[in-house]
Amino acid sequence: MARLLKCQYCGKKDVFTEETMVKHENVTSTGKTQNKYFHKECYEPFKKEQAKKQAESKRLDKLVQMAGSIHELEKSESGSYILPRMWYHTIQDWRNGTQRYTMNFKKKYKKGIPYQVLTEAYKQSQDAIKWSKLNKNFDSVKSEIRYGMAIVNNKIPDAMKKLKQEKMLKEKNEKTEKDRIEMMELERDVNYKDVKKDSEDMTDILGDW
Ligand SMILES: [Zn+2]
Numbered sequence: 001m002a003r004l005l006k007c008q009y010c011g012k013k014d015v016f017t018e019e020t021m022v023k024h025e026n027v028t029s030t031g032k033t034q035n036k037y038f039h040k041e042c043y044e045p046f047k048k049e050q051a052k053k054q055a056e057s058k059r060l061d062k063l064v065q066m067a068g069s070i071h072e073l074e075k076s077e078s079g080s081y082i083l084p085r086m087w088y089h090t091i092q093d094w095r096n097g098t099q100r101y102t103m104n105f106k107k108k109y110k111k112g113i114p115y116q117v118l119t120e121a122y123k124q125s126q127d128a129i130k131w132s133k134l135n136k137n138f139d140s141v142k143s144e145i146r147y148g149m150a151i152v153n154n155k156i157p158d159a160m161k162k163l164k165q166e167k168m169l170k171e172k173n174e175k176t177e178k179d180r181i182e183m184m185e186l187e188r189d190v191n192y193k194d195v196k197k198d199s200e201d202m203t204d205i206l207g208d209w
Pocket of ligand 1: 007008009039042
């Protein structure tokens with residue numbers, strides 16, 4: 001009997017053959033290995049999507065790290081800072097670009113502010129948050145964090161600007177580096193041609209002997 005397997009990317013069921021499908025070993029967070037199956041043509045997009053998700057979750061980790069260290073929060077057994085649920089809700093809304101307070105709000109996905117920008121906004125809010133921690137009598141960690149988020153919210157435009165500038169500078173440097181390499185290659189070609197030309201000239205002279 002032919003085995004019908006569901007492609008984990010497009011969701012269609014198909015007969016497994018070595019030529020058409022790929023077996024992917026997936027290790028779960030608990031360390032178990034599961035076999036997942038994909039059409040050959042669905043495997044690349046799946047891997048790309050997975051890499052994107054992993055990068056995104058790393059960026060969120062960095063943001064948690066930044067916010068947690070500024071607020072000097074407690075850490076869980078796994079070593080990451082414990083932030084309240086409302087913090088995650090607001091961060092997700094910022095990340096997804098969800099505006100809950102407008103009419104007919106729709107949930108969007110990853111259309112808002114990137115985590116890197118939020119991390120940068122926290123970094124730029126560091127002094128103000130630490131000051132508020134010392135000078136305002138917050139009745140709970142939650143209200144301290146909520147106050148911190150209001151500061152961070154105001155810093156988002158500056159943070160966005162800074163990261164954009166950094167990106168542009170990086171691209172410019174990369175372009176310069178590319179130009180330099182191209183120039184070197186060009187020079188090498190020219191030198192090579194010159195040498196070749198010289199030796200040809202020499203054979204012209206020596207050739208008659
Ligand atoms: Zn598929």
